[in-house]
Amino acid sequence: SSELTQDPAVSVALGQTVRITCQGDSLRSYYASWYQQKPGQAPVLVIYGKNNRPSGIPDRFSGSSSGNTASLTITGAQAEDEADYYCNSRDSSGNHRVFGTGTKVTVL
């Protein structure tokens, strides 16, 4: 399968921890990257590779992977973390890219 599946929505209390998962066969071979998108804005890269953050991304964002599942964890969620989150990777052929279905994170 070339699909990446995410839970549609999750909620987290302010200051608590939330984990977002991304499942797909291609993740057994390739790393996922993670993107945050707020309404009306372009996506922003938050995690890439094994567990790397671009400059300017808070260290409360972290990534991990096991088998066919990649995860993005927000430790100590802040109000500004409320957004849609998408994973991305290569598809099983390695020649195309595929985005996850997206997860809406609500901070309560």
Add this chain to the structure above:
Amino acid sequence: EVQLVESGGGLVQPGGSLKLSCAASGFTFSGSAMHWVRQASGKGLEWVGRIRSKANSYATAYAASVKGRFTISRDDSKNTAYLQMNSLKTEDTAVYYCTRLTYYYDGGDAFDIWGQGTMVTVSS
């Protein structure tokens, strides 16, 4: 400043054509793989296609939903990538983003620079 700026979006009738541009600045465009991603209103991100660098033979690849209708090209002398869209359908209506794919030392890769997007509406 590192940035990508898309242009060329607008209203087009079904079956029509449109060409989007993506102007790059602040980084070595000629060595970069450039991708197009779209997002219909209220929907998720959808990968459209990509063009690699001259060193990688300007190789292109497309999503099944646009293959045969869309063509990606680039002009390294102008630091610009293009998305030629033909035989447009109502389902092609979306915000179109261009983005750079960067490869990292640990084997990962990611879209690290994004444009602001340009809206394409296909309607009669």
